[in-house]
Amino acid sequence: MFTLGVNYWPRKKAMYWWKDFERAEVEQEFAEIAALKLQVARIFLFWEDFQPAPDRISDKALTDLGTVLDVAQEVGIQVMPTFFTGHMSGANWWPEWTLLDTEGEVGHPPRLTNGEYTARMGRDPYTDPLLLDAELRLVAAVCGRYGSHPAIYSWNFSNEPDLFAIPKHINDSANWNRLLSAEVRKYSTRPVSAGMHLPLLTSNNGFQPQLLAPYDDFLSMHAYSIYYSLTEKDEPLNSDVVPLANLITEALGGKQVLFEEFGYASSPDGDVSEFIQIERAGKLKTQYLASDEAGGRYYREVLEKLARCGSIGAFGWMFSDYDPSLWEKPPFKLNVHERFFGLTRYDGTVKPSGEAMRDFAQLVAEGKLPQRTIEPLQLTPEEWYRDPQGNFDRLFQQWRGHI
Template sequence: MFTLGVNYWPRKKAMYWWKDFDRSEVVQEFSEIAALNLQVARIFLFWEDFQPAPERISDRALADLGTVLDVAQEVGIKVMPTFFTGHMSGANWWPIWALLDQEGPITHPLRLTNGEYTARMGRDPYADPLMLDAEIRLVEAICARYGHHPAIYSWNFSNEPDLFARPKRVEDSARWNQLLYTAVRKYSAYPISAGMHMPMLTSHNGFHPDLLAPYNVFLSMHAYSIYYSLTAHSEPLNSDVVPLANLITEALGGKPVLLEEFGYASSEKGDESRYITIERENKPHQQYVASDADGGRYYREVLHKLARCGSLGAFGWMFSDYDPSLWEKPPLKLNVHERFFGLTRYDGTVKPSGEAMRDFAQLVAAGELPPRTVAPLKLSAEEWYQDPQGNFDRLFQQWRGHI
């Protein structure tokens, strides 16, 4: 099996979805996802909306989540709910109760609470007893209510959580992972994964695949060639970065991998590939944006290579470009390129990347999935983390052009 899915925020609501929930919007956009022959929508349970206080879960948000699951069942797709969001699109969205009274440096990603930027520091989500109790409470509330819902594909603990808050020790993140697994398993037998990204493989970011694997049914990975140091400024649509990240995660963790996020930022009109200047930490930063044609080719290459490397599947980032009405709001005002990652445009038309996903889904449905041709790698986690960036770079140079 090779599962095709997409990461979902509504094109006109983005991270403000749960504050202004509309069932008809979900029906329309989930129907578009189904029309692309995609099987799963990964959604994000915005933390401040679902848990307005550490001891209180929002009844309204829980009910709206049930509506989302019911709509998914009606249109014929599955849903991967992601807890503790948390980090999203270049910003960290903190529930106000999880912030400390002390202020800290203003660094990227910027911190937000209730839509406003803040200098206040956050509590430790992996070791602070208040945070752990709150997180378990949220997981149990959701899984107690929807743990057997037929529209659930799997549960996802977080979204690139090291960007939200880096664990002080890998032992803290391993225990956090185990505690959340235990909370889910009280009420639900659906698969579980953690929502990790490539810095877990290229740095000491507080997470290790081998420590997550015992309490993840499969491992998840997010990989972007437009952000990888050896390709970002020379070959930003190199299609070997993503499958290599899948292979390394599999080897270090000893479990199959779902490539939970991949994609590219397109130029606003999708008519040219170029670098644009965005601001990051008050400094200009060169960010690549692609034409729709180049992006479509990239998607096709990555999908075929992931199949050749034995991936469980691939979820595109993301469903749609964002509507211009959101461009002056956080985080899209500063992170301009985040506006245009969609498989569809904000007017609803399908991009070549969306066509590539639809075509590959048809291939899989017809029983014509490309066979695995790249054998699993053999890697030692202990040796890997002596020099994670160097080891990744070395393997990339070795495999470049050979997957």
């Protein structure tokens, strides 16, 4: 099996979706996802909307989630809800009650609460008793209500959580993952995973695959060649970064990997490939934007290579480019490249990347999935984490052009 999916925010609502929920919007856009022959939409339970206070879960948000699941079932797809979002599109969205009175540098990613930037620091989501108790309460409320809903594909605990808050110790993150997994399993038999990304493999960021694997049904990974240091300037659409990250995650964790995010930012009209300057943490940074034609080739190459490396599936980032009505709102006003990651454009037309996903899904449906040709790597976590960046870079140079 090879599961094809997409990460989903509505094209006209983005992170403001749950505050302005409309069933008709979900019906239309989930129908588009089904028309691309994709099986799963990964959605995000925006933390401040689902849990407005540590001891209170929003009944409106829970009801709207039920509507999302019902619509998914009606159109023939499934859903991966992601808790504690948290980090999203270059910003950290903290519920106000999770913040301390202490202030610090805004930095990168900047902190937002109730749609406004804040200098207040956040509590530790992995060890703070108030947050841990609240997190378990939210998991119990969601899974207790929808744990057996037929539209649930799996449960996901966060989105690149080290960007939201770095654990003080790897044992803190392992225990956090263990507690959440145990809470889900009181109410649901669907799989769980943790929402990790490339810095898990290239740094000591407080998370390690072998400590997540005992409590997760599969390992998840996100990687973007447009952000990887050895490719972002000279070959930003290198299609070996993603499958190599899959192989390394599998080797370190000893479990199969779902590639939960990959993709590229396109130029506004998708007609050219170019480098632009964006501001990040007060500094200018060069950012690559691809033509849609180049992006389509990239998707086709990555999908085939993931299959040949034994991945159990791939989810594109993301469903749609965002409507211009969002461009002056956080986070898109500053992170302009985040506007254009879609498989579809904001007018609903399908990009070549969306066509690539649809064509690959058709191959899978016809039983023509490329067979695994790259054997699992043999790696040990102890040796890997002595020099994670150096080890990844060396393996990339070894495999570059050979997957």
